[in-house]
Amino acid sequence: MTPRSAIRDFLADLLRKKGDAQPFSDSDSLLLSGRLQSLDALELIVFLEENYAFDFADRPFDQGQIDSVDQVVALLVEA
Numbered sequence: 554m555t556p557r558s559a560i561r562d563f564l565a566d567l568l569r570k571k572g573d574a575q576p577f578s579d580s581d582s583l584l585l586s587g588r589l590q591s592l593d594a595l596e597l598i599v600f601l602e603e604n605y606a607f608d609f610a611d612r613p614f615d616q617g618q619i620d621s622v623d624q625v626v627a628l629l630v631e632a
Contacts, residue, residue, distance in 0.1 A: 556605065560625050563600050567593050579622035594619060605629055 554562075557579070564583060568574070573588055583589045589597075594616050601607045601619075607629060619625050 556629055557622065557626050559604065560600075561622050563597065564589070564622060567596060577622075579626075581622075582620050584616050584620045591616070597625070601625070601629070 561579065567589060568577070568583070571589070577583065577588075584594055597619055598609055602609065617624070618628055
């Protein structure tokens with residue numbers, strides 16, 4: 554499974570847990586649009602740290618950096 558599909562699956566699961574079964578594209582805003590909340594952002598951060606050894610302590614953080622699948626993948630590629 555590619556990082557993109559793993560991230561997409563993880564985010565889709567977070568949405569399903571909230572009762573949101575609406576489709577989303579890789580560029581759709583999920584946090585800033587309100588579909589996911591700050592607690593969901595923390596779950597995503599933990600997922601990235603555990604699965605991709607990405608350390609958010611090494612850089613300034615803004616929720617906008619992980620607002621969509623595309624942004625999360627770009628963040629991983631930059632690391």
